[in-house]
Amino acid sequence: MSHRDPREEMVDYIPSLRAFARALTQNHAAADDLVQDAIVKAWANIDKYKVGTNLQAWMFTILRNTHYSNLRKHRREVEDVDGNHAAKLAEKAPQDSAMIFNDFKTAFMQLPVDQREALVLVGASGYSYEEAAEMCECAVGTMKSRVNRARTKLAELMQLDEGEDVITTEGTALASLGGSAVA
Structure with a gap:
């Protein structure tokens, strides 16, 4: 069949x-x-x-x-047929991120050179403390101290709460008080 x-x-x-x-x-x-x-x-x-x-x-x-x-x-x-739920949602304006980034740059430039260098190497460039210490010809403990002091001072200058990040327009963390990388 x-x-x-x-x-x-x-x-x-x-x-x-x-x-x-x-x-x-x-x-x-x-x-x-x-x-x-x-x-x-x-x-x-x-x-x-x-x-x-x-x-x-x-x-x-x-x-x-x-x-x-x-x-x-x-x-x-x-379900949001009448748009009430969507109207309650808010998104930060793009200029807010630009202003925060400008605040970051201003605060960053107030740091001593050795702390800026430490943040750039360990945070933005992703080098380990050991690698950054070798490049700067200092002890690993000194590098860790510089990074910690830089993060603390940035937080103070930018009036951030502990653990709060500074975010660029691309959404990349620039400074973290919780100890994560600056990028």
């Missing part, structure tokens, strides 16, 4: 898929979208269908699974 191509046979099940989708969604437009999604998934995964088995049941399973996946996804989303 020869079987029709399952892709051709799929069309036969659209009316019953729509009825099932309407029962699940209770909305005609959502049901039509669900059927379309299910057909696209079935078509894309036709190689997983075993010829000779119940194609309609296979498609109903895809539709049902798609529906429940959509429900799980929508539970995590906030």
Whole structure:
């Protein structure tokens, strides 16, 4: 017995898929979208269908699974038809980052040369304390002390709270009081 191509046979099940989708969604437009999604998934995964088995049941399973996946996804989303939620969200203006960066540069230039050098080497350039100490011809402890003093002084000059970072427009931390790198 020869079987029709399952892709051709799929069309036969659209009316019953729509009825099932309407029962699940209770909305005609959502049901039509669900059927379309299910057909696209079935078509894309036709190689997983075993010829000779119940194609309609296979498609109903895809539709049902798609529906429940959509429900799980929508539970995590906030419906905001009138835009009230979006209006409450705020984004810092780009000029704020530029102003913060300018404040950083001003504060950075107030540091002693050896502390600026230590921050650039350890923070911005990513060298280890040992490597930076070797380049500056000083002890590792001295390098650690310079970096720590520089971070503390920057925080003081910029009036930052402990652990607060200075962020550039690219989102890169420039100074961290928590001991992370300056970049």
